[in-house]
Amino acid sequence: MDAAGRIVTSGLWDEHVHFGQWAQQASRLDCGDLTDPDAVLERVRSACVDGATEVIAVRVRGSAWGRSLTRERLDAAGGAVPVVLIGIDLHGAWLNTAALRRYGHDPAGSSHVVEDDCFALVRELDRISDAELDVRVADAAAAAAARGVVGIVDFEMRWGIEDWVRRERSGFDTLRVETAVYPQHLDRAIAEGLRTGDALGTGGRLRVGPLKIITDGSLGTHTAWCCDPYPDGDHGRSLVGPDDLIALLGRARDAGFSAAVHAIGDRAGAAALDAFDAVGVGGRIEHAQLLRTADLARFARLGVEASVQPEHLLDDREAVARLWPGRAERTFPFASLLRSGARLRFGSDAPVAPLDPWRGIAAAVHRSLPGEAAWVPAERIGVEEALRSSMRGSVRPAVGAPADLILLDQDPLRVEPAALTAVEVAATLVGGHLTHVAPGVR
Numbered sequence: 001m002d003a004a005g006r007i008v009t010s011g012l013w014d015e016h017v018h019f020g021q022w023a024q025q026a027s028r029l030d031c032g033d034l035t036d037p038d039a040v041l042e043r044v045r046s047a048c049v050d051g052a053t054e055v056i057a058v059r060v061r062g063s064a065w066g067r068s069l070t071r072e073r074l075d076a077a078g079g080a081v082p083v084v085l086i087g088i089d090l091h092g093a094w095l096n097t098a099a100l101r102r103y104g105h106d107p108a109g110s111s112h113v114v115e116d117d118c119f120a121l122v123r124e125l126d127r128i129s130d131a132e133l134d135v136r137v138a139d140a141a142a143a144a145a146a147r148g149v150v151g152i153v154d155f156e157m158r159w160g161i162e163d164w165v166r167r168e169r170s171g172f173d174t175l176r177v178e179t180a181v182y183p184q185h186l187d188r189a190i191a192e193g194l195r196t197g198d199a200l201g202t203g204g205r206l207r208v209g210p211l212k213i214i215t216d217g218s219l220g221t222h223t224a225w226c227c228d229p230y231p232d233g234d235h236g237r238s239l240v241g242p243d244d245l246i247a248l249l250g251r252a253r254d255a256g257f258s259a260a261v262h263a264i265g266d267r268a269g270a271a272a273l274d275a276f277d278a279v280g281v282g283g284r285i286e287h288a289q290l291l292r293t294a295d296l297a298r299f300a301r302l303g304v305e306a307s308v309q310p311e312h313l314l315d316d317r318e319a320v321a322r323l324w325p326g327r328a329e330r331t332f333p334f335a336s337l338l339r340s341g342a343r344l345r346f347g348s349d350a351p352v353a354p355l356d357p358w359r360g361i362a363a364a365v366h367r368s369l370p371g372e373a374a375w376v377p378a379e380r381i382g383v384e385e386a387l388r389s390s391m392r393g394s395v396r397p398a399v400g401a402p403a404d405l406i407l408l409d410q411d412p413l414r415v416e417p418a419a420l421t422a423v424e425v426a427a428t429l430v431g432g433h434l435t436h437v438a439p440g441v442r
Contacts, residue, residue, distance in 0.1 A: 002442060006426055007411045010393030011150030011404040012357040015307050016286055016347030018090070019154045019177075020126060020163070023136035025058060025351045032059030032088065037068035040085065041077040048081045054099075056125055058351055060085040061315070062094060062220070069094040071111035086122065088315060088352055091218035093118050114221045115237070123157060134167050140355070141174040145436035147356050148406040148425040151176035151392070153307075153347070155212055155260075155286075159185055161200060168201040174435045176404070178209035180260065183248060186211060195256030205430065210260040210284065211252045215240045216268035219289065219319050224265035226290065230323050236265050242275065249279040259283040260307065266290045266330065273298045284345070289316075290324060290331050300341030307345045308334065310363035310386075311353040317375050328376050334364055335379045344389040361386040361412075362420040370418060383413055383420070403432035407441070 029047055031040050040060055047055045055078060062069050062085065074083050074096035082099035092114040101107040103121055113121060144152070152175055154160055160179035164172075179200075181189045189208070200206035217223020217237050225236040240248070245261070252259050261272040264287045272285050273295055282303025289312070299306055313332040320331050337344060346360050353359065364386045367374045374380060387395050393404060395413070409424040428436040 001427075003407050003426075004441075007408040008397065008405055009387070009395055009408065009412075010391040010397050010401070011406050011428060011430065012148045012390045013151045013153075013345075013392055014144070014149055014347050014350070014355055014357060015153050015345040016309060017152050017154060017350045017355055018156050019137060019140065019152060019350075020133060020156045020158070021090075021122070022350040022355055023133065023140040024126060024128070026136070026139075029055055029057040030059055031057050031061075031085070035061060037062070037065040037073075040069075041073060044074075044083055044085075045077045048078050048083075052081055054082045055084070057083070057085045059088045060094070062087050062092065069111060071095070071097060071100070071109075074111055084121070084125065086125075087118075087220055089218040089220040090122065090349075090352055091115060091118055091223065092221040093121055095121075115217055115223060115239070119157065130163070130166065133163075134170065134172075137167060138172060138174070141172070142436070144355050145174050145428045145430075146425060146438075147358060148408075148428055149175065149355070149357060150404040150406075150428060150430045150435075151178070152355075153209055153260075154179045155209075156180075157182055159188070161189075161194070161208065164206050165201045168203050168206055173203055173205060173433065174430070176205045176207075176430060178207045180209040180212040181257065182212050186251070186255070186257070189257070190255045196258045211248075211257040212260050212262065212286070213240060213245065213248060214262040215245060215272060216263060216265050218264055219316055219323060222323065224290070225263075225268040225271075226265040226324070227267045227270075227292065228324075228327070231325075235267065238268065238271070242271050245271065245275040246278050249275050249281065249283075253279055253281050260286050262286045264289045266292045266295070266327075270295055273302060273304060276302050276304050287312075287349075288337075290327060291333055291337075293330060293336075296333065296336050296340045296342070299337060300343075305343045305345055306337050307347060308332065309347050309349045309353065310334070310360040311348065313367060313375065314363055314369060315353070329378070331376070332367075333379050334381050338381060338385060344385075346386070346389045356421075357390045358421045358423055361390055362417070364389070365417055365420065383417060387412060403429055405429045 083096040085094040198208045216225035223237040263269045263272040284305045284307045286307045288306045407426040426441045
């Protein structure tokens with residue numbers, strides 16, 4: 001293939017995505033661009049006027065708006081049409097009376113559901129036929145390949161192993177996929193003799209991922225477990241106690257599973273590191289959003305990777321100032337983690353943020369939107385460091401490396417940093433197989 005002088009580099013990975021939910025995003029009302037509750041309610045009202053039988057809105061920034069999204073205001077906007085607003089962090093949702101009734105909640109109760117109640121609601125909303133879901137997944141995978149993505153770690157809560165093997169049998173070969181297992185499915189995985197890293201299917205692109213353990217909530221729902229209190233005096237929630245976490249990590253180790261532990265608050269992060277230390281295994285901490293300074297050096301020492309989502313810092317800056325006052329310097333501490341020797345792995349957490357690694361790379365480099373001052377500039381990292389955190393290969397791959405590659409029209413190490421999100425992907429290859437070719441490229 002004549003690359004016509006283009007730049008060859010390793011393909012990009014999204015290390016944390018909920019792929020089925022992301023694939024369904026196109027059919028839902030995206031409110032990620034709205035920063036005012038009245039604008040969200042007006043968009044809902046317009047959708048209902050257009051004849052919708054149900055409105056599901058996503059990426060709603062409700063945590064910053066206090067009690068603005070009341071059941072009464074949602075009823076005024078939606079009327080008899082069931083309305084569900086899913087928070088941008090996926091840990092909370094707001095429902096009007098019709099939706100509360102439809103999904104088994106007290107129709108006269110609170111409009112706000114969080115954590116397990118929210119997860120159960122999202123699973124119910126995601127119930128479409130396998131055939132319809134697989135079509136949407138194929139479309140989302142093609143869009144990811146067009147941005148240079150060669151692989152994902154899928155953290156859908158359903159039994160994803162069955163889903164991905166079915167898709168491969170139907171011809172899916174666009175991405176490498178590592179599909180996680182949750183504790184409620186661990187017995188099944190063990191009974192089927194599965195371990196992290198095991199190949200699935202026959203195409204060589206599917207593998208068993210880590211055991212995903214959710215130990216606290218999120219910043220937006222005030223449920224991330226923190227050492228210092230929120231303004232209301234609460235410290236958030238511990239969803240898996242220290243002893244239970246140690247036992248679960250030990251069981252995972254014995255069964256051949258690595259662990260990916262969701263920990264957003266600094267108290268949850270410390271507890272996760274304590275558990276990894278006690279069991280004597282490494283693994284990953286998903287999010288690692290707020291950390292104690294004393295815990296930074298423990299990542300490298302314990303062999304624990306920081307699986308982080310840079311674009312979240314752009315969404316969470318205001319919430320950090322309001323809910324974690326005085327802690328901004330310890331939030332999304334990418335540069336400090338790298339200096340300590342930790343390995344960063346970048347993801348999007350789509351549909352929380354769009355599945356586009358270039359946006360995450362730019363967020364880590366700039367820690368700001370165009371025209372803004374950097375937020376906690378000491379924690380910015382360089383372009384090459386951000387690229388490495390988005391790849392499993394090297395920035396300059398050599399002969400003999402896996403042919404998970406992308407061709408770029410610009411060298412990302414030499415473009416103006418402000419242009420990172422506009423880098424054009426001319427072609428993407430997975431195992432030497434073209435999964436994306438831009439128009440005009442031969």
